[in-house]
Amino acid sequence: MNHLTIHNHQTIALEDIPRMAYADFYDLNTGWIKNSEHCHCVNYFGHRTGKDLLLICCVADDATGSIYVSAHPTNGHTPLESMTAVAPCYERFERELHENFGIPMVNHPWLKPVRYPHHRADQTQTMDTYPFYSIDSEELHEVGVGPIHAGIIEPGHFRFICNGEQILHLEIQLGYQHRGIEALMVKNKNLLRRATLAEAIAGDTAIGHTTTFCNVWESLSQWEPTPDVVYARTLALELERMAIHTGDLSAVCTDVAYQLGSSVLGRLRTPIVNFMQEWGGNRLGKGFVRPGQCVFPFTSQLSDRLTTIFTEYERDFNEIMDEIFQLPSALSRFERTGVVSTEDARAIGAVGMVARTCGIARDIRATHPTGLYTTLAHAPIVKHHGDVYARVSLRREEIAQSMAYVREWMNTIPESSLHTEPAQRLQPNAFTLSLTEGWRGEICHCAITDDNGDLATYKIKDPSFHNWMALALAVRNNEISDFPICNKSFNLSYAGHDL
């Protein structure tokens, strides 16, 4: 059995990916997960050409910084033995392959629809016929919430099975946000329009997803990003992390009815997003990242401005966080609420923030670094209890860490350079994989080009794709009244999942 070992952002010829019989493919990809706690699946998807279907599995090794790529050619009809029973992190990937291509997955324990995409193999499956798990019991009752929720958030349906106030089981039905972004990425030929699409994958992670898209595009067109391009994107990525973490801390305070914390943190997000507007004209960083160019170079004036903002932000942020962390009414809601065990997090292949709150030091900035992170020696912040408290304190410390990084980077601002846009034409018949640590966690985009050097397949994976299962596990045996605070402490993406 062989496989190909690549690194982050590397472009390879599609034919170089070793193709193997399914038994070998199965052993290889389940073997890594079973034998090494450093391995997790970053993407597993199908590439359709005519009647042929090529399954490509990409497993990242956090210990070596490598990505192992292997492929299995199939046709979509041949039944395949599910890998989920042995390696549960493949669970949703296999469901997705089944839903998109109709591949019969044998012995999959939970072969349910993922998102009801417009191109699903079985059009008789509809949102209204989702096969929820249910228990026939006189004592237990079910609670259905959504797709429209009480607040201003994205749609999804949550079905709880409860014993009194206690949640026994939660099943999350997604797909309401499906907009067909992957198909549009291939269909639209205009590069700027594709970049705009990348911004819409998850609007709260516009910098993260668009940066990943640009990395893919620039790697495929062999365009080496200049220092100012890398600099601006990395700074913006850390500012995005700070802004969203601040907003989420505010929302957590709202859910424990701590009004002061909610108000103060809510308004503290404003200076960060307003700075993004001063820099790039948009509070959420849309229109900021574009392939092959640095549209908004960072200047010393901006640096002075951000330094002032940080000073004021830091003072007020620390004051309110110190208060929250010694407030019994808040702590009693955070501690031991919504626990995800390390074993569960590892089994489901959790990434990013969720993994790091469960004792797993999984962070692309440390394990598969590129750009400014290569010289940073980034030490991920890790918490061990996997509860709301861990997620709240992780966010607090990550804000401080990001702020320290940005301050350090502001000491040396690279010269602005002249840019030529990367060629519209990409390397033909090539494969690229790009990983970026967004604020939620690892974003993975994979692209495959055709004979003419245009996109043939574009696969997007938001960290939420792994982490929704963590939320479902976290709320078990919790009071249903604690669901909002659990949900908000994760703040997973519906749009990023549904695509």
Next chain:
Amino acid sequence: MLSNIKILYHQGKQFIPDVTTAKVPGIFRGRPVISTTTVDTQALTDCCPMNAITSAPVAIDLGRCTFCGACARRFPDKITFTTDYQISTNERERLIVKEGDTGKVEVNPASVRKEIHRTFGRSLKLRQISAGGDNSCEWELNASNNVQFDMCRFGIDFVASPRHADGILITGPITQNMARAVQICYDAIPEPKIVVLAGTDAISGGVLADSPAIDRTFLDRIHVDLYIPGNPCHPLTIINGLLDLTRKKTLNG
């Protein structure tokens, strides 16, 4: 308790006193102005990834525009984006800014349904529906209610149930998978009711307009009372738009 009061004191005054005149910081891209300078019109219309620019006369459709500013960087003499954030209107055609136009994009009081001023003039409760929204407009709608923008002070609120609502505010292009939920929610709101579309995706489908996964037929069945452009729409655009729609303006503005 004392530490809470101290924190409260340290916040100073956060709210924006006058949301109609507040200045937005930086290079915010709001209402565009198109000069009458002659440029290569073909190159101008082609440079817009959203096909929001049309020729003869040159015009930008703010219902399609993502305010990325690509056109203004390429043709700085032709197009400039001002920081004017008051760009919400109740008429779809008004979102089209033509060359030479310098006037505001605003609500036309003459075409606002009469019951809106009478019924919602002092209190408006909206049910928000995200129907394929990417969570950027949703963030900004939440921000409209923070202590700085503080939309509640005008009696405008978002409520949990359509039964408590006076209308819906939709973000996102309306996906097929949300189409039924949008209709059910709309039907559950008592008459009279309004419909507001917030953000480029909601107004025109935006970058997702040509997707086979969206279903915008709901919009063929209802009357849209307010368009709030932006990608995402700025909180001040949201607040001013809703105020202009519901408050009866005098002739002097």
